[in-house]
Amino acid sequence: SQKIEQNSEALNIQEGKTATLTCNYTNYSPAYLQWYRQDPGRGPVFLLLIRENEKEKRKERLKVTFDTTLKQSLFHITASQPADSATYLCALYNNNDMRFGAGTRLTVKP
Amino acid sequence: EPEVTQTPSHQVTQMGQEVILRCVPISNHLYFYWYRQILGQKVEFLVSFYNNEISEKSEIFDDQFSVERPDGSNFTLKIRSTKLEDSAMYFCASRDRANSRNSPLHFGNGTRLTVT
Numbered sequence: 194s195q196k197i198e199q200n201s202e203a204l205n206i207q208e209g210k211t212a213t214l215t216c217n218y219t220n221y222s223p224a225y226l227q228w229y230r231q232d233p234g235r236g237p238v239f240l241l242l243i244r245e246n247e248k249e250k251r252k253e254r255l256k257v258t259f260d261t262t263l264k265q266s267l268f269h270i271t272a273s274q275p276a277d278s279a280t281y282l283c284a285l286y287n288n289n290d291m292r293f294g295a296g297t298r299l300t301v302k303p
Numbered sequence: 304e305p306e307v308t309q310t311p312s313h314q315v316t317q318m319g320q321e322v323i324l325r326c327v328p329i330s331n332h333l334y335f336y337w338y339r340q341i342l343g344q345k346v347e348f349l350v351s352f353y354n355n356e357i358s359e360k361s362e363i364f365d366d367q368f369s370v371e372r373p374d375g376s377n378f379t380l381k382i383r384s385t386k387l388e389d390s391a392m393y394f395c396a397s398r399d400r401a402n403s404r405n406s407p408l409h410f411g412n413g414t415r416l417t418v419t
Contacts, residue, residue, distance in 0.1 A: 223404075224404055224405075225404050225405045227407060231346075234392075234412075234413070234415075235412050235413070236307075236394045236396070236410030236411050236412050236413055237346060237394075237408070237410050238410070239407035239408065239409070242405055242407060244405070282346065284408075286404040287348075287359075288359060289334065289351060289353070289358055289359065289404075290336070290348055290351045290358070290359045291336070291348070291408055292348055293338075293345060293346040293347075293348075294345070295344070295345040296345065296346075
């Protein structure tokens with residue numbers, strides 16, 4: 194069956210450090226992988242998309258990698274800030290419908 | 304920036320009652336979705352809607368659920384006879400390009416449904 198798995202339920206780091214979140218998938222052959230941010234009580238918000246032929250994508254302090262051999266994406270937040278505290282979701286299309294991982298809850302402590 | 308709007312933000316209903324959750328997707332978008340998130344759990348796909356018909360639906364979307372686009376702007380989710388386990392946050396989402404797996408979803412801020 195298809196699975197999207199994200200590492201650990203919660204990640205706590207100190208302000209200024211780099212947060213690294215993992216997304217592994219099974220039985221998908223994605224051409225694209227997306228990352229979203231979700232704050233409590235709010236809908237997910239799109240952050241970044243990476244294509245299968247891109248090894249790495251950057252946007253400000255965010256960096257995403259995509260390894261289709263390992264079936265894995267890594268999501269990095271550099272110079273993390275308390276405002277980065279949220280749940281981060283990995284997402285893939287299943288046919289035309291997007292499916293989400295369970296998310297990793299990141300807490301950045303001042 | 305255009306946004307997806309959902310009403311009401313919170314709906315309380317008694318078990319067995321019908322509820323209709325409403326969404327106004329972004330105006331030029333073509334694909335519409337409903338997702339559900341039970342408290343503390345993952346965002347789960349319910350149904351997608353394109354060209355005035357259901358495109359895909361999950362095993363959660365049984366005969367108690369229906370969707371409709373009654374006019375050019377609204378997109379609704381109806382639960383015919385609510386159960387306690389229907390209590391969740393329901394998110395509407397839309398995207399702008401058909402058959403394109405690189406278009407992101409735009410979500411509303413959800414309707415929290417509480418079934419008592």
